[in-house]
Structures are given as C-alpha cells and as structure tokens.
Amino acid sequence: MASEFDLIARHFTRPGRRAHLGIGDDCALLGLAPGQEMAVSTDMLVAGTHFFPAADPRRLGHKTLAVNLSDLAAMGATPRYALLSLALPSADEAWIAAFARGFFALADAHQVELVGGDTTRTPPGGTLTLNVTIFGEVPVGRALRRAGAKVGDDVWVSGTLGDAALGLAALKGEAALAPAQREYCVDRLEMPTARVELGLQLLGVAHGMLDISDGLAGDAAHIGRASGVSLQIEPECLPLSSALRGQPRDLALRCALAGGDDYELCFTAPLAARARVQAAGQAAGVTVTRIGTVLPAGAAPVLWIDGEGRALDLKLAGYDHFGAA
Amino acid sequence: MASEFDLIARHFTRPGRRAHLGIGDDCALLGLAPGQEMAVSTDMLVAGTHFFPAADPRRLGHKTLAVNLSDLAAMGATPRYALLSLALPSADEAWIAAFARGFFALADAHQVELVGGDTTRTPPGGTLTLNVTIFGEVPVGRALRRAGAKVGDDVWVSGTLGDAALGLAALKGEAALAPAQREYCVDRLEMPTARVELGLQLLGVAHGMLDISDGLAGDAAHIGRASGVSLQIEPECLPLSSALRGQPRDLALRCALAGGDDYELCFTAPLAARARVQAAGQAAGVTVTRIGTVLPAGAAPVLWIDGEGRALDLKLAGYDHFGAA
Numbered sequence: 119m120a121s122e123f124d125l126i127a128r129h130f131t132r133p134g135r136r137a138h139l140g141i142g143d144d145c146a147l148l149g150l151a152p153g154q155e156m157a158v159s160t161d162m163l164v165a166g167t168h169f170f171p172a173a174d175p176r177r178l179g180h181k182t183l184a185v186n187l188s189d190l191a192a193m194g195a196t197p198r199y200a201l202l203s204l205a206l207p208s209a210d211e212a213w214i215a216a217f218a219r220g221f222f223a224l225a226d227a228h229q230v231e232l233v234g235g236d237t238t239r240t241p242p243g244g245t246l247t248l249n250v251t252i253f254g255e256v257p258v259g260r261a262l263r264r265a266g267a268k269v270g271d272d273v274w275v276s277g278t279l280g281d282a283a284l285g286l287a288a289l290k291g292e293a294a295l296a297p298a299q300r301e302y303c304v305d306r307l308e309m310p311t312a313r314v315e316l317g318l319q320l321l322g323v324a325h326g327m328l329d330i331s332d333g334l335a336g337d338a339a340h341i342g343r344a345s346g347v348s349l350q351i352e353p354e355c356l357p358l359s360s361a362l363r364g365q366p367r368d369l370a371l372r373c374a375l376a377g378g379d380d381y382e383l384c385f386t387a388p389l390a391a392r393a394r395v396q397a398a399g400q401a402a403g404v405t406v407t408r409i410g411t412v413l414p415a416g417a418a419p420v421l422w423i424d425g426e427g428r429a430l431d432l433k434l435a436g437y438d439h440f441g442a443a
Numbered sequence: 444m445a446s447e448f449d450l451i452a453r454h455f456t457r458p459g460r461r462a463h464l465g466i467g468d469d470c471a472l473l474g475l476a477p478g479q480e481m482a483v484s485t486d487m488l489v490a491g492t493h494f495f496p497a498a499d500p501r502r503l504g505h506k507t508l509a510v511n512l513s514d515l516a517a518m519g520a521t522p523r524y525a526l527l528s529l530a531l532p533s534a535d536e537a538w539i540a541a542f543a544r545g546f547f548a549l550a551d552a553h554q555v556e557l558v559g560g561d562t563t564r565t566p567p568g569g570t571l572t573l574n575v576t577i578f579g580e581v582p583v584g585r586a587l588r589r590a591g592a593k594v595g596d597d598v599w600v601s602g603t604l605g606d607a608a609l610g611l612a613a614l615k616g617e618a619a620l621a622p623a624q625r626e627y628c629v630d631r632l633e634m635p636t637a638r639v640e641l642g643l644q645l646l647g648v649a650h651g652m653l654d655i656s657d658g659l660a661g662d663a664a665h666i667g668r669a670s671g672v673s674l675q676i677e678p679e680c681l682p683l684s685s686a687l688r689g690q691p692r693d694l695a696l697r698c699a700l701a702g703g704d705d706y707e708l709c710f711t712a713p714l715a716a717r718a719r720v721q722a723a724g725q726a727a728g729v730t731v732t733r734i735g736t737v738l739p740a741g742a743a744p745v746l747w748i749d750g751e752g753r754a755l756d757l758k759l760a761g762y763d764h765f766g767a768a
Contacts (some may be wrong), residue, residue: 138583145517145587147581147586148483148728149475150481155474156475156481157470157473158471159471161524161561161562162528162530167565168567190469190470193468193472199483203485203574235485238488238489238493244489245572247487247530249561251611256472258463261472389637
C-alpha cells in the first residue's frame with residue numbers, strides 16, 4: 119500500500135512555473151517583482167469545527183484554498199503561491215485525490231502555485247486538520263487595509279449575504295428550502311467564491327476593506343475600530359438572495375448579519391467613486407451594493423438605522439452576541 | 444472568562460518591526476531586500492504524533508518554531524517572519540501563556556517577527572495541532588539546496604546525532620540513562636537547536652545541504668537522489684554524545700541513523716574547503732564532523748562502509764526500514 123507520502127507526491131507535486139524553487143527541498147524560494155510587497159495569510163480548517171468530517175473532499179479542497187484567497191482579495195493582492203499542511207487520520211487515496219482535484223481546480227483558475235507543505239498522520243481517531251498559507255503580490259503602499267475607511271465614505275458589500283449560513287441551517291434541518299435554493303445555498307457554504315478580481319479592481323478606488331468571514335456585523339466593526347470611525351448601516355439595504363428573502367425576517371437577518379462563511383468583500387469608498395465602484399463590480403462579474411455611510415466615531419463601531427434614519431437597537435432583538443456593539 | 448481570541452491577542456500580539464504590516468488585518472505585508480529571495484517553509488505538529496499531548500507548553504512553543512527555523516538553516520537563509528496557526532481543544536490561559544513564552548524566547552533570539560496566524564477550537568476531545576510557516580531571506584541563487592552535492596565532496600554533519608531519539612527512548616522506558624544524560628537527551632528532543640548560524644556561515648562554502656529531521660539514513664539519501672550521486676558514509680565516524688556512546692551499539696546506531704528529531708545539518712563541501720567548514724563550525728559554536736565522501740551515483744543514494752572501506756549491508760542488521768536503500 120502506498121504511504122501518505124507517496125500519495126502526496128503523486129497528487130500534489132506539479133511542475134513549478136513562477137517560483138524560483140518549488141516542492142522538494144527544505145524551503146521553497148520565491149521572488150518579488152520590483153515595486154511589489156508580499157501579502158501573506160494563513161487559515162486553519164478543523165474537522166467538526168469548520169466542516170463536517172464527512173464533507174466531500176473535492177469541495178473541501180476548494181474551500182480550503184478559497185478562504186485563503188479571500189484574504190488576498192480583501193487586500194487587493196494578486197494570488198501567487200500556497201503552502202498546504204494536512205494532518206490526516208488515515209491515508210485514503212481516493213480522499214486525497216479528490217481533495218487535490220478541488221484544490222488545484224481553484225489554484226489553476228487563479229494561477230496559484232503550490233510550492234510546499236507538510237503531510238502528517240494524526241493518532242488513530244485524531245482530528246483532520248488543514249492549513250494553507252497563501253502568498254500574493256500587491257504594489258507597495260496600495261494594499262486595502264481595514265484602517266483605511268474615511269468619514270463620509272459609502273459602505274459597500276459585494277454579492278449577497280447570509281446564503282452560506284442558510285445553507286448550513288438547511289443541512290442541519292433548521293431551515294426549509296426548495297431543492298434548487300437548498301443546492302444554491304449549500305454550494306455557497308461548501309464552494310465559496312473568493313472575490314479576487316473585485317479586490318484587484320478596487321485598488322485605488324476603495325479606502326478600507328476586509329472580507330466577511332464571521333458575519334457582517336462583527337466584521338464591519340473591525341473596519342470601524344481599525345479606522346477610528348463608525349459605520350452606519352441600514353439592514354434593509356443588505357443584498358439578500360431570493361432564497362434568503364423567502365425566509366422569516368428574523369432568520370434572514372441573523373444569517374445576513376452574523377452567519378459567517380460569506381467571503382464577500384465589505385469596503386468603503388468616497389462618494390465621488392460610486393461609478394468606479396459599480397464599474398469594478400461589473401468588471402469582476404459581481405454585484406456591489408451600498409449599505410451605509412462612514413461617520414465620525416460614535417457610540418459603537420457599527421450603528422444600525424432603519425429607512426427613516428432612526429437608530430435600530432439590534433441588541434434588543436437578540437443580536438447582542440454578534441460582537442457588533 | 445476570556446475567549447481564546449482575547450488570550451491570543453494578549454499573548455501573541457507584539458509591535459511590528461521589519462514587516463510593512465503585521466498582525467491584525469486580512470494579510471500581513473512583507474518586503475524583500477534587493478538581491479534577496481524569500482525562503483519559506485511550513486511544518487505541522489500534531490499531539491500524539493509529534494509530541495506527547497501533556498508536553499510542557501513552553502518547550503512545545505520552542506520546538507514548534509525551532510523545527511521551522513531548522514528548515515531555513517538548511518538553506519542558509521536568515522530568519523525574518525513567522526505565521527502561527529493553533530487548533531486548541533480548550534482555551535487554557537496558562538497553557539497559551541507558557542506556549543507563547545517558549546515561542547517568543549526563541550523568536551526573539553533570532554529576531555523573528557510573528558506577523559499573523561489563525562486560532563481555532565477543535566471539537567471536544569479534538570487533536571491539538573500547531574502549524575508554523577517561516578519566512579527567511581537568502582541572496583538570490585545562493586541558497587544551499589539538496590541538489591548541490593558534487594562528486595568528490597566530503598560529507599559533513601553538525602553536532603551529535605541520535606540524542607533526541609535516545610531521549611524519546613528514555614521517556615518511553617526503553618533506555619536506561621543516568622539522570623544528567625537523561626536530562627540532556629530529553630532537552631535535545633524537546634528543545635532542539637536550529638543551526639541557523641551554521642547555515643549562514645556555510646553559504647558559499649557548502650555545496651548540498653539539508654537538516655536531519657527523520658534520521659541521517661533517510662535524509663542523506665534525499666541529498667543523494669536530488670544530486671544524482673551516492674553518499675558513502677562510515678557509521679564509525681558518526682559524532683555521538685557520551686550518552687549515546689554508553690548505549691548498546693545496536694541501539695546507538697539505530698538512534699543515530701534513524702532516530703529523527705536531530706535538527707542537525709548534513710552537508711557536502713569540497714575538500715579544499717575543509718578549513719573553511721571547520722571555521723564555520725567554530726563561528727557558529729557547533730562541532731562539524733566529516734563522515735564520508737560523495738561518489739558517482741551507485742547502487743543506492745547512500746552507501747555504508749566500515750573503517751577499511753568495505754561495504755556494510757546495514758539492511759542485514761535490521762535497518763532496511765530506514766529508507767536508506
């Protein structure tokens with residue numbers, strides 16, 4: 119029987135392209151084009167915490183890379199390289215092959231080279247754990263940081279929010295969905311789209327940006343705190359899919375504000391850039407929606423208002439555990 | 444009670460120094476000095492596979508970084524940055540604080556900046572898993588690769604081999620050691636020394652190099668295969684500590700050749716560089732020992748000989764699972 123090391127060599131080793139040295143030595147060697155800086159991030163996915171232990175391995179391979187690509191997208195960086203670590207409870211070739219197919223399908227789409235990694239076995243019954251480190255390039259000084267929001271900016275989000283959370287609720291039997299909507303939402307959970315092209319289009323346009331991985335409420339607050347401002351957001355303006363609009367309002371808001379796993383971009387941009395933001399969305403093939411305004415720092419990093427501009431106390435509606443206050 | 448995120452912020456966030464942007468955004472931003480390339484590597488450590496689940500957390504923090512620094516040492520790279528991912532079965536502040544102390548004591552000694560990471564919880568009873576990605580700089584084209592060995596080179600190793608394996612045997616009750624020797628060997632297992640300074644001293648001196656993490660027999664074979672040569676090694680020349688010399692010959696050889704966790708450097712260098720190699724060892728404060736010669740590719744990537752130059756068939760002595768053949 120092949121060892122997991124043979125399996126990894128068989129399924130994960132690809133010829134190098136851009137890297138000076140790829141898989142097979144103690145380190146990979148990477149260059150950096152003049153005028154660029156390297157954007158790096160790492161994300162760990164744990165069975166039972168981030169995905170069901172029986173998750174489809176091809177989809178898991180996709181998601182493991184996608185959540186890391188989303189961090190590059192959030193800075194406006196161009197993806198270049200990845201390192202992949204796997205701790206596997208068993209050496210199951212079919213599983214590894216399917217995981218690799220999902221991983222490389224997305225890597226190839228973004229011209230990401232896998233330049234190294236580590237493969238280990240857990241003890242019997244151990245926890246399947248995956249870790250990716252992602253490397254991108256961005257022109258020096260132009261990366262879109264959380265701290266860049268300016269008073270008077272619009273607040274925007276890409277795509278629709280809450281679909282992945284609704285998909286999770288459906289998988290858990292906590293939400294009823296028509297078959298097509300269920301499939302759509304589960305796809306959004308298991309096969310998220312990193313908004314890499316949108317991030318690139320927003321370089322020089324947006325001011326402050328991050329990706330929404332833990333729900334808009336908490337993540338928008340990160341922009342507010344990092345930028346020393348308050349983001350005033352109108353929940354009625356949130357872009358919701360038809361699947362989410364068909365749900366009870368309380369569930370829909372909960373999914374959209376605190377659901378997690380959206381991997382959409384939340385960003386701020388000056389009013390004068392509205393047309394450029396819309397053009398960026400069109401170029402990237404994703405809708406962009408204005409959801410609020412950046413104010414001087416107020417009572418909280420995120421302030422919720424209704425359509426008449428009246429403060430909404432979402433905490434009274436049971437949202438105080440969202441981390442938005 | 445503080446969440447693990449509060450704990451991580453408290454124990455792992457340090458002011459940035461060299462990085463353009465450190466912890467706290469979607470990505471860290473790193474520069475690269477002109478004429479340098481970035482050496483990167485990642486290592487995952489899994490409880491029950493790489494360390495005892497009850498391992499001292501300060502020592503574990505040290506080892507988690509040390510095994511990654513050793514990969515930089517093996518290329519002759521200068522350590523710069525690290526990313527740290529932790530999957531924790533529980534949020535135990537004393538454990539996290541001690542882990543951070545061990546990690547940063549070594550990071551500070553090598554001026555390594557922690558620029559980001561990821562902290563997650565495992566499900567109840569999950570496997571504690573750690574992953575570090577390490578970043579170093581090396582002058583373009585000068586990194587010491589496994590493929591650099593040349594016919595006629597000497598084969599060298601740093602330090603002594605097999606002590607960590609003997610320490611593990613002692614912890615398992617499989618070897619009897621005097622208290623001071625036991626302490627020394629367990630320290631070598633739990634607090635390994637990455638030979639970073641030696642790696643730097645060997646730039647421009649050595650030809651092919653790697654770090655010995657899985658035992659000399661298997662790792663020397665990596666050099667042989669990558670370089671298209673055979674390393675002829677004399678087991679009687681291996682540098683052994685007094686602790687290992689006091690053991691039965693069979694156990695001593697097994698520890699020294701297939702023990703793992705040595706984190707010493709194995710390298711080849713031309714005969715004309717012998718004085719420079721010795722000077723490199725002195726400058727780095729570690730012994731270096733000649734253990735063999737590089738031959739044209741022969742029957743195997745590593746050939747074992749006795750003191751009279753006669754071939755030793757270590758497989759007959761039960762070493763065929765070493766991966767050296």
